[in-house]
Amino acid sequence: MNNAAPNRQPPRVVIIGAGMSGLVMGIKLREAGNDNFRIYEKAERVGGTWRENSYPNVACDVPAQSYGYSFDPNPEWNFRFGRGEEIQRYFERCERKYGLTPFIRFNTGIASARWEDGRWQIRTCCGEQDWADVLVSAVGALHEPRYPQIPGVGSFKGPAFHTARWDHTVDIRNQRVGIIGTGSTAAQIVPGIVDRAGEVKLFQRTAQWVLAVPDKKFSRAHKDRHRELQWLARFKHWFGLHLFHALFGSATRGNPLTLWLLNRSVKANLQTIRDPELRRKMTPDYPPACKRLIISEDFYPAIQKDNVEIVTDAIDSIVPEGVKLASGRVVELDVLVYSTGFIPYHTSVEVVGENGLTLAERMQGSPISYRTIGVPGFPNYFSLFGPYSPIGNNSIVQNSEIQVRYIMQCLEMIASGKLKSLNPKLEVALRLKDEIRQGLKGTVWTSGCQSWYLDGNGDPIVYPFGIAHFTRELRRPKLEEFEVG
Ligand code: NAP
Numbered sequence: 001m002n003n004a005a006p007n008r009q010p011p012r013v014v015i016i017g018a019g020m021s022g023l024v025m026g027i028k029l030r031e032a033g034n035d036n037f038r039i040y041e042k043a044e045r046v047g048g049t050w051r052e053n054s055y056p057n058v059a060c061d062v063p064a065q066s067y068g069y070s071f072d073p074n075p076e077w078n079f080r081f082g083r084g085e086e087i088q089r090y091f092e093r094c095e096r097k098y099g100l101t102p103f104i105r106f107n108t109g110i111a112s113a114r115w116e117d118g119r120w121q122i123r124t125c126c127g128e129q130d131w132a133d134v135l136v137s138a139v140g141a142l143h144e145p146r147y148p149q150i151p152g153v154g155s156f157k158g159p160a161f162h163t164a165r166w167d168h169t170v171d172i173r174n175q176r177v178g179i180i181g182t183g184s185t186a187a188q189i190v191p192g193i194v195d196r197a198g199e200v201k202l203f204q205r206t207a208q209w210v211l212a213v214p215d216k217k218f219s220r221a222h223k224d225r226h227r228e229l230q231w232l233a234r235f236k237h238w239f240g241l242h243l244f245h246a247l248f249g250s251a252t253r254g255n256p257l258t259l260w261l262l263n264r265s266v267k268a269n270l271q272t273i274r275d276p277e278l279r280r281k282m283t284p285d286y287p288p289a290c291k292r293l294i295i296s297e298d299f300y301p302a303i304q305k306d307n308v309e310i311v312t313d314a315i316d317s318i319v320p321e322g323v324k325l326a327s328g329r330v331v332e333l334d335v336l337v338y339s340t341g342f343i344p345y346h347t348s349v350e351v352v353g354e355n356g357l358t359l360a361e362r363m364q365g366s367p368i369s370y371r372t373i374g375v376p377g378f379p380n381y382f383s384l385f386g387p388y389s390p391i392g393n394n395s396i397v398q399n400s401e402i403q404v405r406y407i408m409q410c411l412e413m414i415a416s417g418k419l420k421s422l423n424p425k426l427e428v429a430l431r432l433k434d435e436i437r438q439g440l441k442g443t444v445w446t447s448g449c450q451s452w453y454l455d456g457n458g459d460p461i462v463y464p465f466g467i468a469h470f471t472r473e474l475r476r477p478k479l480e481e482f483e484v485g
Helices: 020-031 084-097 184-193 220-228 230-252 256-270 276-281 299-303 359-363 396-415 426-440 467-473
Strands: 013-016 037-040 110-116 119-124 129-132 134-137 160-162 176-180 199-203 308-311 315-319 322-325 330-332 335-338 350-352 381-383 422-424 482-484
Touching: 013 020, 013 110, 013 129, 020 037, 020 084, 020 396, 119 134, 134 396, 176 184, 176 322, 184 199, 184 299, 220 230, 230 256, 230 467, 299 308, 350 359, 381 396, 396 422, 396 467, 422 426
Parallel strands: 013 037, 013 134, 110 350, 134 381, 160 335, 176 199, 176 335, 199 308
Antiparallel strands: 110 119, 119 129, 315 322, 322 330, 422 482
């Protein structure tokens, strides 16, 4: 911390999770000269979502050149849509490049963190104790697999697993594979397995809109050019994000022109399904982007192959042979995959703030968060991608950089000795939440569908104002919005 008084120890920071956002927090701490931190990572490697999701054909549907950190553009991308393993490699390279490895405690999850006597008392899952002036939760918004509440789950006699726990020991060649769920994950898996599996049965409860954006393999010359010309890689990063906000971001907020373009594109793509009956099954009954839009050029071609069936009859139960439908039909399977998404904003860490208030209590039903990064009643606690973060309409990497920049300024204030703790005021958080609610009117998320963008009361918990607004809001901490200790 540059402003720290001489001999003053910089505030001790504990970060939960060494995924994309935990790493950028560590990088920025090191850059600021604060080595007084530790990252606890429950697994044996960094990478978060890209470590956990290793299902066939896993990729990022945000163009790779805009996906990495803005300060470290990656010239090595092989494809326009980065494959899971190359994204994982990128984050592992960043871990080494920025010297983060000694700061990470691997295979050590945090069990609990309690705010006591003006600091966070931390207990790991292995019973170790630690403490922190500042606690940063970087556990990601979607990491806890959601298993479906279907009678008989567990009774299937073959291998059954969630997409985020893909069992690579199972050979799917010539097998009858059932996939429950039709989100972005399933839309990547189906093209990834269709030519190997014997049959693919995709159990679809709700049809999805699909935008076909062509993928592209980058040549060696392309990579050489981006390695030599760092400015070009940076420019493409910047340009890609601006294009994304101008087109997709504005459409989500109800811009008539971009919304019209989006509608036209997904409807034209739907017409590429030749069989009218299949096209009818795949036609959603809600507006595009209400649920997270699927971006894929190979999903529709894959589901039109002879060995794929889209099963739209309601599921009655899981039985030893496969999936029993409400119609009485039993779809016999060899392998069953749950592509049923995640419990959003879940954390297994018991976080206890002032007066014994738990984070779980604060987040139950309709969550309360302060400017997406703080929580009233939880001093010196920051979360990357808290509820209302712009994750439905923005690059998650860009979000984390904006949020980390804000947290770094809070840390500077603490380091300077001017204050010890920052606790967002409840009335401010409630006022901001109300502004967000007002801002959500007329956006795609309120257009009538079920998705993980909604809270327990069915209200969207996304940021409706766009990235420029978000950047402005988090430019500087507003001290008057905190109870300062
Ligand atoms: P998801 O979008 O939440 O989709 C879950 C699917 O499971 C839905 O089709 C849902 O149906 C279905 N489902 C859930 N419970 C069911 C039940 N009991 N019976 C039948 N169907 C059931 O999950 P996801 O596909 O894993 O994607 C989650 C998020 O991860 C995405 O929204 C995205 O943010 C992220 N992701 C990103 C990428 C990328 O390339 N960047 C790739 C994959 C995932 P309903 O629609 O009817 O609820």
